[in-house]
Amino acid sequence: MATLSFADLKAKAEETQKENGLVFIAKDGKEILLRPLLHLSKTELKNALAHVKVIENEDFDFEVRLDAIDQILVVAADRKDAMKKSLADLPTESRMEIFSAWMEAAQGPEASSSTS
Structure with missing residues (x-):
C-alpha cells in the first residue's frame, strides 16, 4: 500500500524549490531563494499572479x-x-536582470535544439 506523508511532500517541495528557484545574494551578503511560482503558498501565488497581470x-x-x-x-x-x-538600492537594469534570471531558472533546463 502506497503512503504519502506531509513531511515527505514538504521535503520534496523544498528540494524542487532549490533546483528550480534562483539564489540571489542580497545586499546583506546572505542568500535569498527566489522560489518558482508553483512553490508559493496559496496567498503568495494569488498576489504574484495579480502582479503578473x-x-x-x-x-x-x-x-x-x-x-x-x-x-x-x-x-x-x-x-x-x-x-x-x-x-x-539597485538600478532598473539590475532589477530586470534578476527578474529575467528568476523566470529562466523556473523554466528548468531546456531541451537541446542542436541542428547538427
Whole structure:
C-alpha cells in the first residue's frame, strides 16, 4: 500500500524549490531563494499572479510595471525584507536582470535544439 506523508511532500517541495528557484545574494551578503511560482503558498501565488497581470498589461506605464516586477520578486523571496532592501538600492537594469534570471531558472533546463 502506497503512503504519502506531509513531511515527505514538504521535503520534496523544498528540494524542487532549490533546483528550480534562483539564489540571489542580497545586499546583506546572505542568500535569498527566489522560489518558482508553483512553490508559493496559496496567498503568495494569488498576489504574484495579480502582479503578473500588471506586468503583462501594456496599458500601464513603465514605472507601474517595474514596481510590479519588484513586488513579484519580493513575493517569491524566502527573505522578503532583505529582498525589498536589496531592490531599493539597485538600478532598473539590475532589477530586470534578476527578474529575467528568476523566470529562466523556473523554466528548468531546456531541451537541446542542436541542428547538427
